[in-house]
Amino acid sequence: MSGLESLYQELILDHAKNRRGFGLTEPGARSATVHQRNPICGDEITLRVELSDEGDRVASVTWEGAGCSISQSSASMLVALLQEDGGDNGMPTADADALIAQFREALRSRGKIPLDEETFGDAAALSGVSKYTARVKCAMLAWVALEEGLRQA
Amino acid sequence: MSGLESLYQELILDHAKNRRGFGLTEPGARSATVHQRNPICGDEITLRVELSDEGDRVASVTWEGAGCSISQSSASMLVALLQEDGGDNGMPTADADALIAQFREALRSRGKIPLDEETFGDAAALSGVSKYTARVKCAMLAWVALEEGLRQA
Amino acid sequence: MTLPFDVDAARADFPILETEIDGHPLVYLDSGATSQKPRAVLDAERDFLEHANSAVHRGAHTLAAEATELFEDARVTVAEFVGAEPEQLVWTSGATAGLNLVAGSLGYAGRLREGDEIVVTEAEHHANLIPWQELAARTGARLRHIPVLDDGMLDLHAAADLIGERTKVVAFPHVSNVLGIVNPVAKLVTLSRAVGALTVLDACQSAPHLALDLPASGVDLAVFSGHKIHGPYGIGALWGRDEVLEGLPPFTTGGSMITTVTLDRAEYLPPPQRFEAGTQPVSQAVGLAAAVRWLSAHDLPAARAHEAVLERRLRDGLRSIDGIRLLGDTDAAERIALQAFAVDGVHAHDVGQFLDSRGVAVRVGHHCAQPLHRRYGLTASVRASAAIHTTEEEIDTFLDAVSGVRGFFGVGANSTGARA
């Protein structure tokens, strides 16, 4: 697999086309809406996170935005991960925060720390991004937005 | 003669110590007073030129100022030259202007055009300055002041 | 008969052009962002630093005299390159600094007030836009803009209406860094002069490609950057007419631009020193002089002809690829070999990444021209920009790579199978 093909795996291009969680839902009682922007390339995202009534779980994440296939698929994969790992009750916010931290560490590792599929699901396909320092911000965009949203909600 | 000794000939050091024309006379009917400054080294001169009644001759030049031995002796030598060549009536202003132009040309020649003693008297000792580009302004200070004074008077 | 331009000889002067990217020879089509430096520039700077380096305009020692001479000779050389006198050439750290100097100085001078107008274009680089926004905000002046037509040309009818007796400043790019179109300087100058407005030319993109005679152009002030014209970073120039520079107060202050300083006030030197506060980028000035000397040593008419061939090949090639939309696609104006475009269905960033995997370096994003991109309904585009060392083969490599983009990303007609 060439460098380019490991960066743009089919899974990534699929997510970029069929974006999970795309389209904002109506804001709920315990929701926060965050706008993030990458000033370098103009990519942007508006992400809305809704917490469970107790405020300790991620009930739903939806988003809108425009950008490169890395940023779009990364947002889509994030939603997929939350849905799959969170099950019906939603993922505990503490777990989500931990995942974001781990994701950041791997992406900043310049290829040294891979994202394992067990933990990150489809998002593991983003491992290749960490070798492209200029693209790390693209992949982080939605995750940073969620981090901020969890803080605010 | 080393470079330094050709720059600082005895004649130059003598003039720097016994400065001709030093001390401003009272301004007369046809006089102009000019202040010139070398912002780089802080040398300054105040030069007063008095024209003949008809305004076509340099009746007298006096000056005050502080600076390096080159600037001080150059002013002194300029006064000496005007007195010696001008005789009792004073040098025609046109001749003075021509001398200043010639002096400038020689000093800017980087050692190519010497100042001949016939024309410049003691000031011919300043020939060596033209090899030291940083010092050309020092030697020119009084001459530029006179040029400006002749324009104003 | 003119001989064709010897591009291989020019290339041989650039060490970086030997780089390989992922096994592909580097095809550097990002000269519009920053240009590469020929060996002569690197050598001139190094030579200065190894043999003459010392503080200029100060001190009697031999090195200082040598350094001062090289520094001031550089000013003469660069001034000549744009048809100007050395006293009219102010060193700046770059074009952005030059434009800020002009806008800031006009502000400090109180030359603008409420009701006055500043006119720019819709095709402005942020460097020639935001300083005027700030000046307008500080003085109460109004910032207006000349619209860009669909084909990238300035709307001169609108310009004629906009530039009126309230107009105090008209600032515009000689060549837009997105559209590549040479703007009608003479016409804008005529309109501006008629109302007594000051004209400010952003010559960043023209200086590397067109013969400049700034005094003859009719503008009052102009700026350009060294790093875009094969010179060092950290240096650029502001050119101004004598009487215009004389009328401007300093923007920044400090050492080397003064005559007398007391604890309470300072008196300033005449231009250009008045605008050159502090230790100047001395070795960079020497390097920039080496750059324009390197350029001038070539048969420049032949080089321009070569670049014109590149321009046509670039534009025609892109036009013939499916799903490509060109920004500023017109034959009605002179152009430089720089072309921005969007690829249907593929984000500019992804296009850039794909091209990079073929060794082709282009710029992606808004190129510091967000308003212009917005005008075309885009947030980002891809820009290929050539230089004197670019070959036709490189343009072909680029075009070939672009043809593969939509297939790779699974967009458009032959989307499937491309990655099989």
Place this chain on the structure above:
Amino acid sequence: MTLPFDVDAARADFPILETEIDGHPLVYLDSGATSQKPRAVLDAERDFLEHANSAVHRGAHTLAAEATELFEDARVTVAEFVGAEPEQLVWTSGATAGLNLVAGSLGYAGRLREGDEIVVTEAEHHANLIPWQELAARTGARLRHIPVLDDGMLDLHAAADLIGERTKVVAFPHVSNVLGIVNPVAKLVTLSRAVGALTVLDACQSAPHLALDLPASGVDLAVFSGHKIHGPYGIGALWGRDEVLEGLPPFTTGGSMITTVTLDRAEYLPPPQRFEAGTQPVSQAVGLAAAVRWLSAHDLPAARAHEAVLERRLRDGLRSIDGIRLLGDTDAAERIALQAFAVDGVHAHDVGQFLDSRGVAVRVGHHCAQPLHRRYGLTASVRASAAIHTTEEEIDTFLDAVSGVRGFFGVGANSTGARA
């Protein structure tokens, strides 16, 4: 036991130190004006330009990514050198630009008004004086100064009286470029903090010679220049506390410091980018990082000890020569190896010329500190300033040359015969 500093090894890194002046080996004692660059700095810059040069923070291509990384690594390296975080380090074109940025930004922010006071010292370099004069003139604030005592020390009693509730800014040099005395930063910070004034440290002369921990120093903002610390021209840094930088609006505007730009307004990035408008001096940042890395690779405590020996030898030597008057001659403070002096009866310019004929390069003039010279009744002085590569023998050569000055110019006791 510490090993003595290996000055010969350090010297070997400087190509220019092999220069001969008129048959004499160059004795470069003008490092206070501008420093020489070790080979590591020249190589780092050239290597960058030959292998990685391209626009930073933009574009997806490989070179751009490499360049961006080297540029931001440079920020980390230089920030660490002064004990700071990279986000607190703003690239500027030099110290003068940094001081103008601070004064200009405070002005734009409307942080000063009539009745407010700005306090500087009588020992200010023009770069840390005139920007404050201009700010005062524009805002109606009053500029006051802490006097310098006869021995060169700041009058701290006066400072305590001056710094009061009207004081909004206190700006001062860490080390004066004429006196060589290390000023009492902690005391001035305490006085300033007590009244809530912003402190601005001019670290130009300390950065090359003292270990800096800017956050620990207590000041709010500090500047220094690359070219004085063995780095390139055209680069310097402004350091500021997070909350201080966050409170400042941009001084210059343009590309790379914005988030969203419309034709009418712009939104700005957080520090440090907010203050870095336009293309940055990228290769120079890389060069400056190489300079501080070169410095840090030495046994710095040993180097400081070496410089302390030079300082004593320089001052003691000058004291023992007839007709020499030292500026700032005190043992009561820490000092750097920099000494300004006047020679009775011989103008500074002539002294400099004489020393040059022996290969000794010193600075003559007012050293951009006219008020301080006026305070000592001088218009000019001679300044010798050493660097890490200066040897004791060089100081001796200098002293020997100085002893010959008055004789040559026919002044003082043994005036006659000297030139026979």
